[in-house]
Amino acid sequence: MFKHCVFIPVTVLQIGVTPPYRLTTAPIAYLALMTLSSTFLCQSRGITRLGVLRVDQFLASPRARVVNGFSLKHDLHLIPANVISKKSKHMMATTNSPKIAPYGTWESPISIETISGKSISLQECAVSPLTKAIYHLEGRPAEAGRSVLCYTPFNSSSRLEVIPKDYNCRTSIHEYGGAAFKPYPAEEAVVFTIPGDSRSVYKVALTKDDHGNISAGEPATLVPGVSTKRYGNFAINPQDSKWIIAILEEHQGSRPDQVVNSLVSIYGEPGDTKVESVARGKDFYSSPSWSPDGSKISWLQWEHPDMPWTGSQVWIADWVDGRPQNQRAVAGKPLAESTSQPRWSPDGKLFYCSDKTGYWQLYQFLEDGSSKHITLEGLDHGEFSHAEWQIGWHSYDFLTSTKLVANYTANATSKTILIDITDSSFKVLDLPFVDTHAASIHTVSESTFTIITSTASTPSTLYLCTISGKEVTYKQIACSTEISVPSNLISNAQHIKFPRISSPEPDTEAYAWYYPPQNPEYKAPEGALPPLVISLHGGPTAHSTCGLALPIQYWTSRGYAYAYVNYTGSTGYGRKFRDALNTKWGLADVSDAADCVHYLVSQGLVDKTRVGIVGGSAGGYGVLQAICSYPDIWAACVSNYGISSLRALVEDTHKFESRYMDNLLWNLDASQEVKDQVLDERSPLLRAGSIKAPALLLQGVDDRVVPKEQAEEMAKIIKSNGGVVEVELFEGEGHGWRKQETVVKAINLQEDWWRRYLVRA
Incomplete structure (x- = not known):
């Protein structure tokens, strides 16, 4: 540059x-x-x-x-x-x-280093009930992807790293983790866990010296590590902090049926603790929570073939003499109603989210055993929760017993509101945030709360928000990057909906965020149209957003058009749209990608001869399916840890997703003959003969979700058919990139690929 x-x-x-x-x-x-x-x-x-x-x-x-x-x-x-x-x-x-140069050749100040070493991921946050200090977890690619627990005192801008340099605060429950730490309610201390062979549970205390300087002590072991046991999602009794409820995932073997999940209690202090079962026998547990007086607990549970977003239940129990009693389900229904985020108000009332109306809405459990829908006029299509790929979601919290702050999503865009429970009234807070992290809203005081979010022009940031009368202000606590991008370099996302002309369900619509090329220092030759990169999100039960994402701006500032598709099955548009992918995975999502291209070409926005497609995980599967199903559309593709063989996925994946395909690929009562037919017809590995697009396959060697053999076999088949393919295996990486060197190399490889096959300059 x-x-x-x-x-x-x-x-x-x-x-x-x-x-x-x-x-x-x-x-x-x-x-x-x-x-x-x-x-x-x-x-x-x-x-x-x-x-x-x-x-x-x-x-x-x-x-x-x-x-x-x-x-x-x-x-x-x-x-x-x-x-x-x-x-x-x-x-x-x-x-x-401006300089005249072909699309895709523009130079940009947004560098690979900006995205990798100079960026972090803000993963979750929490607040000390005692001191109001803010804890947050940040993933650092420059430190081999280490997750670092940080501490910011209330009304201070100073920051302290809580854990030593050789510790990594992370859990891998359900393989995707989440909720790896929790502040204590009555002392300045935190409980946390680490991945790897030790998987111990630790307590670390923070102290203040005579000069007011705060320091973290050495982590003390609460539960000695065993490589087969994973702990997380800690809930500490507010009246007796010796009692902790947590999720335990025991790996007794490598098969899904050899993984046992349960709800356990951890009692004691470092050096003298015992772990006992609280609830077991179901396939999955999450989200434990204590009532303020410590007399009740709540949690979520569900069983195969459900995922937490297809059917899960809220359970509660009385806590008597260190044991649960009178356990009962209060909300949710298998295969029909998804519940999430059970949480107690300061006066001991239980709230939760449910999608029984078709959207994740807020409910209050009443003493007579019924539940009350918190009906907010005009927000009946708002989603107050998310698909729980990770444990520990926290998208609403109580400022007082009658007022709560919540985030909801509509049309894949989030807003933050203040709700008065007494009359179900609400006020939209005057905040520019459009993409809020699902595990980030925590009460600090009656007028302040935390939030991890981004705007259309600023990246993911942890803020402390303050409500004062009709005004709301926000103060930065931590930011995902130290780079500020000038506003005239930013490509602003445009929410588009397009007709599904190729889909199994015509006369319906799908959605995307479209980003045109943008760089004030360049313009393209007269009459030229830009190359287009279609991006498919993972999941597939997830969605793309319009918050500032530097990896997208990396491409648009170089002269690429970029479309991030919210295909059929995406969240953020209600359960009907989410469930529309059932039995049609690999068909409806892929046709939506093709139809997005048709729409953008019909609008005269992109060059139809220079279209690439990229995605990771389920999005990577969509990429491989797309180049098989619509071979004449794509000039090139990049698949990040994508699925090539559905049969291998069904036979060799982890417990959490081992029955996910049952809804996505076939009806639950389908015969084995039908299942075999679907597995063969929708596996790119068996359809590679139709592929025309050059394929770049990027894969982590240690991936447990999509093993590396899937990429290796796909590359072998494409080569044997005379196609163009390259595969890159990253040592020490799993399902996604954590290390700086991996991110750098992956972007370099992708940029070279697009320049070779899309830009052709």
Whole structure:
């Protein structure tokens, strides 16, 4: 990017991120000014910002101001040095005209390093009931994907890492994990667990010295690790913190029927604990929770062939002398009603989410054994929960006994509201957030709460939100990247719906987020249309969103059009749309991808001869199915840990998803003959003879969800049929990329692939 730059010394004044504003100065920084571009990268004291400079203002005023790419809370001023060469001024004055270059060849300041080493994933958060300190978990690709538990005191911007450098706070229950830690209610301490061979459960306490400095002690073992046992989803008794309810997943063998899930109690202190069963006998348990007085517990449970989003039940029990009594189901129905997030209000009332209306709505369990729907006028199509791929979802919480803050999704876009339970009234909070993490809303006080979310122009960030009368403000606690992208470089997502002309159910619609190419420094030759990348999300029971995603902006800023398809079966549009994929997986989702291309071509937005398709996991399966089913549409494809053989998936996958296919591929009463036929007809491995598109297959060696043999066999078949294929295996990676070097190599390989087969420059 900086092949031809003039480096101009400047002084940088940065206004602090949060009120009260703090002015900090750096004696020297460097403004890298492209000879043909006004985009610059400014670095000072470890702070990196991308921006666009108004050259006329720079030359006319002794205080040049960055006018694009920064919010008021991240303002940046540049003061030019006393001496700027005439040559430099001339070069700055000639940078207004965009360069003409083919789509897909544009240079962009959004680099691979930005996406990999300089970005983290904000995975979940929680709040100390005692001190109101905020804990959060962040995944760091630069540290081999380690999940680090961080601590931010209330009303402070300082941050502390709670666990030592050689610890990784993560659980792999259901293989996808979640809920790996929990703050104690009456002391500044946290319980957490780690993956790997030890899988111990630890307690770590935080202390404050005479000068007010907070430090974390050494982790003390609560439950000694056994490689076959996985703990997580901890709930600590608010009246007696020696009692912890948790999920235990025991791997007694490698087959799904040799994995036993149960609800257990952990009692005691480090060095003296005992683990006992609370509930067992069902296939799955999650979401344990205590009533405020510690007298009751609640949890979720479900059995095969259900997934938690197809049929799950809320159970409660009285807690008497360290044992559950009077256990009973209070909501949910197998194969018909999905429930989630059972949670107690401060005055001891139980709430939960249910999709009995066709959308995940809020309910209150009443003393007479019935349940009351919290009916919110105009929000009957809002989804207040999510498909629970991970344990520990937390998308609503109580500010008081009568007021709760909640996030809901409609048309794959989220909003945050304040609900008054007494009269079922609500207020939409004036927040710009569009994509909120499912495990992020936690009460801090009666007027403050946490949220991990993104806007259309800012990436995933952990905020502390404060409600004051009619006003709501938000303060950044942690951000997923230190890079700020200028607003005129961002491709804004457009929600489109398109007719399903190729689908098994014509005269219906599917959806996508469309991102046009965007880079103010370039324009394409007259009459040219951009190459298109179609992206399929994983799951398939999930959805794509419009929150700022730097990996998407990486492509659009280089001149690609990008469409992230919410195909039939996606969440965020209600249960009817979600269930429409049942028995049609590998058909309806794939035809939706093809129809999205037809629609964008018909609108004159993309070049129909240069269309690629990419996806991971279930999305990777969709990619391979697409190039088999619609071979003339695709110029190339990239499959990340995608399924090539459904039979191998059915015979060799983990317990959580071992019956997932029963609904997606056939009716529950289907004969073995029908099942065999479907497995053969919808396995790309057996249909590879029709493939025309060059295929790049990226795969983790340690993947338990989709074993590496699936990629290896697919590559072998494509080659034997004379097709073009490359396969890359990543050592030390599972189902998804955690390491920085993997992310870098995967993007490099993909970019080379698109340039070779889509850009063709």
